[in-house]
Each structure stands twice: as C-alpha cells, then as structure tokens.
Amino acid sequence: MASNDNNKFQAVIAHAKEYGFVFPSSEIYDGLSAVYDYGPWGSELKKNIRDYWWKNMTQMHENIVGIDAAIFMHPTTWKASGHVDNFSDPMIDNRDSKKRYRVDHLIEGYAETLPTAEASALLTQMDQLLAVEDFSGIKQLISDNKIKCGVSGTANWTDVRQFNLMFSTQLGSVAEESDTIYLRPETAQGIFVNFLNVQKSARMKIPFGIAQVGKAFRNEIVARQFIFRMREFEQMEMQFFCRPGTELEWYEYWKQERLNWHLSLGFDKSKYRFHDHVKLAHYANAAVDIEFEFPFGFKEVEGIHSRTDYDLRRHQEFSGKKLQYFDPEINKNYIPFVVETSIGLDRTCLVVLSESYTEEIIPKENGTKDTRVVMKIPPKIAPIKLAILPLLKKDGLPEIGRDIMKVCREEFYCFYEEKDAIGKRYRRMDAIGTPFCITIDHQTKEDETVTIRYRDSMEQERIPMARVKEIVKEKIK
Ligand code: GAP
Numbered sequence: 310m311a312s313n314d315n316n317k318f319q320a321v322i323a324h325a326k327e328y329g330f331v332f333p334s335s336e337i338y339d340g341l342s343a344v345y346d347y348g349p350w351g352s353e354l355k356k357n358i359r360d361y362w363w364k365n366m367t368q369m370h371e372n373i374v375g376i377d378a379a380i381f382m383h384p385t386t387w388k389a390s391g392h393v394d395n396f397s398d399p400m401i402d403n404r405d406s407k408k409r410y411r412v413d414h415l416i417e418g419y420a421e422t423l424p425t426a427e428a429s430a431l432l433t434q435m436d437q438l439l440a441v442e443d444f445s446g447i448k449q450l451i452s453d454n455k456i457k458c459g460v461s462g463t464a465n466w467t468d469v470r471q472f473n474l475m476f477s478t479q480l481g482s483v484a485e486e487s488d489t490i491y492l493r494p495e496t497a498q499g500i501f502v503n504f505l506n507v508q509k510s511a512r513m514k515i516p517f518g519i520a521q522v523g524k525a526f527r528n529e530i531v532a533r534q535f536i537f538r539m540r541e542f543e544q545m546e547m548q549f550f551c552r553p554g555t556e557l558e559w560y561e562y563w564k565q566e567r568l569n570w571h572l573s574l575g576f577d578k579s580k581y582r583f584h585d586h587v588k589l590a591h592y593a594n595a596a597v598d599i600e601f602e603f604p605f606g607f608k609e610v611e612g613i614h615s616r617t618d619y620d621l622r623r624h625q626e627f628s629g630k631k632l633q634y635f636d637p638e639i640n641k642n643y644i645p646f647v648v649e650t651s652i653g654l655d656r657t658c659l660v661v662l663s664e665s666y667t668e669e670i671i672p673k674e675n676g677t678k679d680t681r682v683v684m685k686i687p688p689k690i691a692p693i694k695l696a697i698l699p700l701l702k703k704d705g706l707p708e709i710g711r712d713i714m715k716v717c718r719e720e721f722y723c724f725y726e727e728k729d730a731i732g733k734r735y736r737r738m739d740a741i742g743t744p745f746c747i748t749i750d751h752q753t754k755e756d757e758t759v760t761i762r763y764r765d766s767m768e769q770e771r772i773p774m775a776r777v778k779e780i781v782k783e784k785i786k
Contacts, residue, residue, distance in 0.1 A: 378499025
C-alpha cells in the first residue's frame with residue numbers, strides 16, 4: 310500500500326461512518342470542523358485500546374498508579390506550565406482567501422508534491438528555521454518556493470505570526486464573578502499539580518509514575534485528516550518521576566517500552582519508526598516521536614519527552630508550595646525529573662482503522678469475482694469478539710444460540726443475529742472486524758458441535774459447543 314494513498318484514506322473514512330465507528334460531530338447541522346463522535350463500534354474499539362493501555366501502564370507496572378483529574382484547572386496552572394506564553398504555532402494567512410495555515414503544514418503539504426530529495430532538503434531547511442524561530446526566514450522560504458494557497462491559488466501571504474492554541478471560557482455564573490479559565494490542552498498538568506497528593510497518599514517511592522487518560526482541547530488551525538488532528542481529543546499520558554541525573558536512562562527505557570506496546574497491538578514493525586525532535590519544546594532535554602505510516606505518510610502517534618524538572622519547579626515557584634521529594638537512599642530533598650509518555654487515543658484508533666481496513670478480491674465458484682471489505686482488527690481490541698449465528702430461525706437453533714450467548718457474554722462482547730443469509734451476516738461481521746463467528750446448524754443438535762469461522766482466513770472448523778467460550782478466550786488473549 311503506497312503511503313500517499315488518498316483513495317484508501319477516503320475509503321476508511323467512509324467505511325468508519327457507514328459501519329458505526331466514527332461520525333462527524335452534530336452532523337445534522339453539517340458537522341463541526343475537526344470534532345468527531347464515536348459510534349457503537351468505534352466507542353467499543355476506543356474503550357478497548359484505552360483499557361489495554363491502562364492495564365499495561367498501571368496493573369503491569371507496580372510503580373505506576375493512575376489518576377483522573379478535572380479538565381478545568383486553576384488558571385495559574387497554564388501560566389506556570391508555559392502554555393499561556395508558549396503554546397502557540399507559527400501561522401500565516403492568505404490575504405485573498407483569508408485562510409490561515411500552520412506554516413509547517415503548508416510547507417509539508419507542498420513538499421509532498423516534490424521528488425523525495427528536493428522534499429527532504431526543503432523540510433530540513435524548514436526545521437532549521439523553525440528551530441531558531443526565524444519567521445521572516447520561513448516567509449522567505451514560502452515565497453522562494455512559490456507556495457500557493459490551496460483555496461485562492463495565490464501566494465499573497467501575510468507575515469508569519471504566533472497564535473495560541475488554548476480554548477478559554479469563563480468560570481462563574483455572572484460576568485463580575487467570572488474568571489478566565491482554559492480547557493486543558495494536555496492532561497499532563499493535572500498529574501504535575503497532584504504529584505505530592507499521589508506520592509503521599511499512595512506512598513510512592515521514586516522512581517514512580519502517574520498515568521492518566523482524558524480529554525484535551527486545542528484550537529487547531531489546520532483541521533484535516535479526520536481523527537488525526539482534532540480540536541477535542543483524548544490523550545493517554547504517563548509522567549515518570551525519577552532522581553535527577555537518571556532521566557536520560559529512563560527516557561531510553563520508556564522509548565523502547567512504548568514502542569514494544571505499539572508492536573504488541575499486532576501490526577507490522579515496518580509501519581513504525583522513531584523521529585527525534587530537532588526543535589525541543591521549552592521544557593524538554595530530549596524528545597522523540599513514535600511515528601506510524603498512515604495512508605497519508607509517517608506521522609506522530611506518541612511523544613516521549615524528558616521534561617527535566619521544569620514543570621514541578623515552575624508549579625513550586627507559582628504556587629509557593631514545595632514540590633519536593635525526600636529520597637531516603639541518598640538522604641536528600643530534590644525536585645524530581647520527569648520522563649513523559651504521551652499517546653493520542655484517537656490517533657491510535659486511526660492507526661487501527663487505517664491498518665485494519667482491507668479490500669479483498671474473492672473468486673466465486675461460478676468464475677466471477679466478489680469484493681470483501683474486512684477490518685482485520687487485532688482480536689484483543691476488536692469491538693465484538695464473537696458473533697453467534699444460528700443458520701435457521703427455527704428447529705431450536707436460535708435457543709441453542711441464545712444459550713451460548715448467555716455463557717460467553719460475561720467474558721467478552723458477543724453479538725447475536727439470526728436474520729439474512731449466512732454469507733451476508735459473515736460480511737457484516739467482517740466489515741466491523743469481528744474475528745470469530747460461530748454458526749449453529751442441525752448437526753449441532755446431533756453432536757453438540759458448532760462451526761467456528763475465522764475472519765481473516767475465512768477458514769471454518771467444527772468445535773465442541775461446550776468449548777466455545779474457552780477457545781475464543783484463548784484466541785483473544
Ligand atoms: N503532554 C505532552 C503533549 O501533549 P503532544 O505531542 O502535543 O505532547 C501528545 O501530544 C499526543 O497527543 C500526540 O502524539 C498525539 O497522538 C496526540 N495529539 C496531539 N494533538 C492532537 C490533536 N489535535 N488531535 C488528536 N490527537 C492529538
């Protein structure tokens with residue numbers, strides 16, 4: 310599959326809507342740009358990925374605990390974190406179309422139209438200029454390359470300016486009482502401000518981590534690429550607090566650990582790569598992205614940052630409260646250093662949707678061909694694990710199906726259906742990624758076996774009815 314396959318991407322978006330994974334938000338009013346709703350199977354998939362991450366981070370790591378902090382935080386949080394002053398992107402406006410672009414996206418979009426060597430020279434130049442915040446240099450680069458606005462088709466650009474990405478709102482019911490607060494642009498700050506509460510209440514010893522999953526909001530200017538770049542999205546973050554001087558070792562550890570987690574989802578290793586940051590964020594002394602090859606190319610899914618003691622030090626300064634740890638092993642008080650892992654839940658859903666989507670040509674017995682659309686979602690995160698399909702709506706077959714359903718649904722998500730021809734029912738299950746279907750037929754009544762059909766190979770075999778739960782459980786582990 311070519312990395313720039315726009316057709317495939319459009320097919321994934323259409324499929325996601327038609328089969329209940331992702332809908333445009335408030336679609337009856339023509340939608341809201343860069344905001345999406347998850348449908349029945351999308352929300353199940355999202356929950357499964359969230360749970361898989363949560364279990365891996367907390368249950369499987371003795372030294373990591375979770376929290377669930379509020380979205381609203383005291384406004385000083387964002388002054389201390391640097392978001393009020395620094396959380397902005399360099400933008401440029403086209404004077405004719407009035408359309409605003411993030412300069413890196415504008416240049417990247419243009420680079421995609423160039424031969425590989427030229428594109429990479431242009432992107433290197435862009436990275437170097439952005440690293441030193443040389444905005445007039447960036448504007449010059451845009452004019453030298455005659456980069457045009459996709460809407461007006463002109464190169465009539467304003468100067469490059471910085472725009473803050475935080476959404477603000479008012480707290481309090483009347484204007485006089487109100488105070489401007491922000492919708493959090495990352496979940497991390499809820500962890501930092503709770504560092505001592507968690508350390509003391511859960512009696513954590515350094516090194517230890519705090520994990521959190523939750524919504525974040527950014528007023529993204531360039532809102533495209535479906536659920537890749539959203540204005541309301543969900544992050545799964547973990548801050549790992551360690552002794553100063555050990556942070557780069559932990560950074561290497563988490564870099565590998567997180568890549569292993571991605572690989573454990575079951576997609577090919579060649580689809581992932583590390584991308585070291587050239588321009589480090591104001592709080593980091595090392596940073597890398599884990600990138601995935603989406604249908605529109607390699608893009609970030611997760612960031613791993615060594616954030617030094619920046620955040621805790623700033624919160625200590627702004628709050629006037631000590632945010633230190635007494636380390637009994639070295640008999641010293643210090644502000645811990647932090648390694649952060651931050652993955653986008655929606656982007657991970659997009660990894661799964663775009664990589665699972667498969668169109669297969671299937672030869673039919675009469676010599677013609679058929680197309681099968683199958684979502685090859687890894688069974689452990691598939692929305693529905695097992696479909697229970699009586700071959701006929703009579704002769705006691707539905708009753709047997711219902712009995713199997715009763716036994717299995719305590720353990721995993723099952724779906725029961727008796728309507729339509731079996732072939733049609735299989736195709737519907739393929740389209741939403743159900744890895745296993747069982748059919749109940751007349752032979753079931755004779756020998757208590759059912760047919761299990763495997764989504765990816767379409768192979769079928771007979772298994773004892775009494776072992777359905779155990780067999781499916783084993784396969785989705
Ligand atoms: N606390 C660090 C932090 O927020 P980030 O690289 O800005 O770092 C982390 O974001 C992850 O959040 C990204 O790797 C991405 O998966 C996800 N993310 C960021 N902005 C997003 C957006 N507008 N829409 C969807 N996901 C986004």
